[in-house]
Amino acid sequence: MARDSNHDILFEPVKIGPVTAKNRFYQVPHCTGMGYGLPNTVAAMRRIKAEGGWGVVNTEYCSIHPSADDAPYAFCTLWDEDDVACQALMTEGVHEFGALAGVELWHGGSHSPNRLTRMTPLSVSGESLHLTAPIQARAMDKSDSRDLRRWQVDAAKRAKRAGFDLVYVYAGHAYLPFQFLSHRHNQRSDEYGGSLENRARLLREMLEETKEAVGDTMAVAIRLAVDELMGDHGITADGEGREVVEMLAELPDLWDVNVSDVDQDSKSARFSDEGFQEPYTAFVKSLTSKPVVGVGRYTSPDRMAGLVRRGALDLIGAARPSIADQFLPRKVEEGRVQEIRECIGCNICRSGNNEGAPIRCTQNPTMGEEWRRGWHPEVITARGSDAHVLVIGGGPAGLECARAAGQRGYRVTLAEASTALGGRINREATLPGLATWTRVRDWRIGRLHDLANVEIYLDSLLGPDDVAELEADHVICATGANWRRDGVGTATHFGVAGLGDAHVLTPDDILIDGAEPTGQVVIYDDDHYFMAGALAERFAAAGHTVTYVTPAALASSWTEMTNEQHFIQARLIEAGVAIVANRSLAAATGDHVRLGCIFTGREIEQACDTLVLVTSRRSRDTLYQALAASGTKGLQRIGDCEVPGAIVHAVHAGHRAARELDAVIDPDMPFRRDRVTA
Numbered sequence: 042m043a044r045d046s047n048h049d050i051l052f053e054p055v056k057i058g059p060v061t062a063k064n065r066f067y068q069v070p071h072c073t074g075m076g077y078g079l080p081n082t083v084a085a086m087r088r089i090k091a092e093g094g095w096g097v098v099n100t101e102y103c104s105i106h107p108s109a110d111d112a113p114y115a116f117c118t119l120w121d122e123d124d125v126a127c128q129a130l131m132t133e134g135v136h137e138f139g140a141l142a143g144v145e146l147w148h149g150g151s152h153s154p155n156r157l158t159r160m161t162p163l164s165v166s167g168e169s170l171h172l173t174a175p176i177q178a179r180a181m182d183k184s185d186s187r188d189l190r191r192w193q194v195d196a197a198k199r200a201k202r203a204g205f206d207l208v209y210v211y212a213g214h215a216y217l218p219f220q221f222l223s224h225r226h227n228q229r230s231d232e233y234g235g236s237l238e239n240r241a242r243l244l245r246e247m248l249e250e251t252k253e254a255v256g257d258t259m260a261v262a263i264r265l266a267v268d269e270l271m272g273d274h275g276i277t278a279d280g281e282g283r284e285v286v287e288m289l290a291e292l293p294d295l296w297d298v299n300v301s302d303v304d305q306d307s308k309s310a311r312f313s314d315e316g317f318q319e320p321y322t323a324f325v326k327s328l329t330s331k332p333v334v335g336v337g338r339y340t341s342p343d344r345m346a347g348l349v350r351r352g353a354l355d356l357i358g359a360a361r362p363s364i365a366d367q368f369l370p371r372k373v374e375e376g377r378v379q380e381i382r383e384c385i386g387c388n389i390c391r392s393g394n395n396e397g398a399p400i401r402c403t404q405n406p407t408m409g410e411e412w413r414r415g416w417h418p419e420v421i422t423a424r425g426s427d428a429h430v431l432v433i434g435g436g437p438a439g440l441e442c443a444r445a446a447g448q449r450g451y452r453v454t455l456a457e458a459s460t461a462l463g464g465r466i467n468r469e470a471t472l473p474g475l476a477t478w479t480r481v482r483d484w485r486i487g488r489l490h491d492l493a494n495v496e497i498y499l500d501s502l503l504g505p506d507d508v509a510e511l512e513a514d515h516v517i518c519a520t521g522a523n524w525r526r527d528g529v530g531t532a533t534h535f536g537v538a539g540l541g542d543a544h545v546l547t548p549d550d551i552l553i554d555g556a557e558p559t560g561q562v563v564i565y566d567d568d569h570y571f572m573a574g575a576l577a578e579r580f581a582a583a584g585h586t587v588t589y590v591t592p593a594a595l596a597s598s599w600t601e602m603t604n605e606q607h608f609i610q611a612r613l614i615e616a617g618v619a620i621v622a623n624r625s626l627a628a629a630t631g632d633h634v635r636l637g638c639i640f641t642g643r644e645i646e647q648a649c650d651t652l653v654l655v656t657s658r659r660s661r662d663t664l665y666q667a668l669a670a671s672g673t674k675g676l677q678r679i680g681d682c683e684v685p686g687a688i689v690h691a692v693h694a695g696h697r698a699a700r701e702l703d704a705v706i707d708p709d710m711p712f713r714r715d716r717v718t719a
């Protein structure tokens with residue numbers, strides 16, 4: 042299909058200092074949880090973004106010196122010539138497709154606990170580390186700031202040897218150059234402290250010296266957080282953020298601007314809309330003639346083109362949209378906009394880095410699997426036989442499995458018991474702030490409709506006899522899971538006494554059957570992801586009196602990994618939800634629950650008319666077990682039917698099952714390992 046002429050503006054080249062980006066699609070630096078430890082893995086992932094049409098592809102944060110060490114989180118490094126060789130893997134891959142490769146040189150200052158290198162943590166004025174740790178960050182003296190500038194320049198020169206086209210001076214996300222800027226951190230009385238001009242001195246020097254060292258052939262970008270979203274306590278877009286841009290306006294070759302810190306910058310869809318950063322960053326273009334890039338989880342090409350046309354941005358920055366669809370620019374270019382796999386803003390990608398593990402993505406099951414499993418997001422091996430594949434269940438696992446098997450060319454039958462495809466998504470996306478999750482379902486349904494070899498049957502609850510009649514060669518059960526009503530979860534292993542006398546609801550009762558709580562509502566969260574917090578928010582908004590109880594210290598505690606926890610707890614508090622932490626459910630009676638302190642075991646009573654149990658789930662695997670017992674050939678179970686998990690797990694499992702049909706995979710070592718070998 043021809044490209045929509047409305048989008049032509051996105052394919053204009055943009056000059057960035059001595060280099061030129063072929064279009065306006067700019068993959069801003071983003072963490073991958075891979076870092077220096079997995080160089081082939083990260084290089085393959087970035088290379089595919091270049092193949093997918095991104096005009097500029099950047100690294101994640103790349104340490105300039107061992108005193109900037111973020112272990113156990115994965116960061117990349119440009120400390121020595123071995124690092125140069127590893128980074129060259131990425132630049133070569135990116136250059137293959139005519140994209141520019143950029144590197145985000147980084148020093149964390151008091152954000153760097155240096156657990157790996159055991160170097161002394163550094164900071165602008167001496168302070169506690171950003172993360173709680175029994176060591177502080179010492180104040181930098183003049184020789185330290187000279188060293189810092191030298192490290193930046195030396196790393197920039199290594200970046201040049203590694204083949205990068207663009208190099209950053211990184212003053213975003215509260216890292217060291219930003220700490221110098223910030224009146225909250227900088228209490229110095231020398232020429233690096235006091236007035237804003239003094240606080241910006243280091244940044245200016247780093248920019249000038251980086252340009253002097255490599256600026257003849259490389260673009261020098263600044264990444265600046267122009268607003269910390271904390272009013273007078275921080276830098277603001279109408280205060281010092283603006284003044285810094287005015288001061289340094291023409292010095293860098295490119296302005297990459299955002300809000301700080303990481304939690305704010307990559308807010309999930311539950312707490313921000315597409316384009317949420319524009320009100321803070323839009324002023325920058327009026328103060329500089331240099332190109333400006335900004336982010337805001339942009340997935341709509343109309344909106345992107347509008348931003349450029351309105352003069353808000355020159356380059357459309359994307360981290361998550363480029364993770365969810367590495368081929369987004371190519372799809373726009375080829376007029377295949379409806380095929381864009383839009384980011385849902387769930388922040389599962391962030392959880393990889395936060396857990397010290399490689400990135401994964403709910404929408405894009407191939408993310409992180411490009412090198413070790415050889416998965417390409419657009420290309421898939423043709424079918425290995427003429428087999429007929431039966432997929433039972435049209436939730437995220439079944440939809441992805443049917444779609445990918447269909448893409449391989451298999452004859453696929455997808456049977457779904459209910460009258461709509463989507464499974465859990467149809468329920469979960471009705472919770473406050475989760476509407477974008479429907480994109481997981483809708484993208485797959487769209488692709489399935491393009492596949493003539495996939496037949497879809499709704500309203501088709503299959504039993505063992507139906508399955509036998511269909512005579513499929515592969516039978517894949519993707520029949521999901523149900524929430525438990527016996528209280529068993531992470532903290533409670535044997536169930537809870539008295540539940541038979543209480544008015545108990547599970548998320549299934551509420552979201553499938555439409556049950557409503559009455560009276561005093563107690564939500565017991567022993568699941569720790571989004572469900573209990575989202576239900577509490579919904580019930581509070583509907584006027585219920587809600588008490589949220591959890592054995593964890595925080596509400597929806599695992600959402601710390603998706604950078605949402607802080608916002609969830611704040612929202613629940615504002616909504617009037619009483620949060621009772623560090624207590625497990627000991628027993629229930631008709632109108633009370635007993636809650637035990639997880640440290641002492643001492644119990645308290647809490648009035649409770651409706652007890653909502655969000656604890657754990659049980660696979661809905663009766664059909665699978667019956668088919669296994671009757672020796673059904675080619676049988677497997679995937680997604681929540683195999684093991685209850687998040688949507689990201691279900692989509693990955695569905696994709697993997699389709700990829701591995703008729704493939705020879707060593708079950709004991711199913712992928713390549715990226716590691717140093719002796």
Ligand code: ADP
Nearest residue numbers: 434436437438458464465503520521680681691
């Ligand atoms: P997952 O996350 O693993 O995809 P879901 O619970 O979202 O799981 O989806 C499972 C889907 O399977 C649901 O839509 C459910 O209606 C459907 N299903 C369950 N049992 C059967 C069955 N026996 N025949 C057809 N569909 C079924």
Ligand code: SF4
Nearest residue numbers: 384385387388390402
């Ligand atoms: Fe978007 Fe979620 Fe994928 Fe991250 S994991 S890129 S937020 S869909």
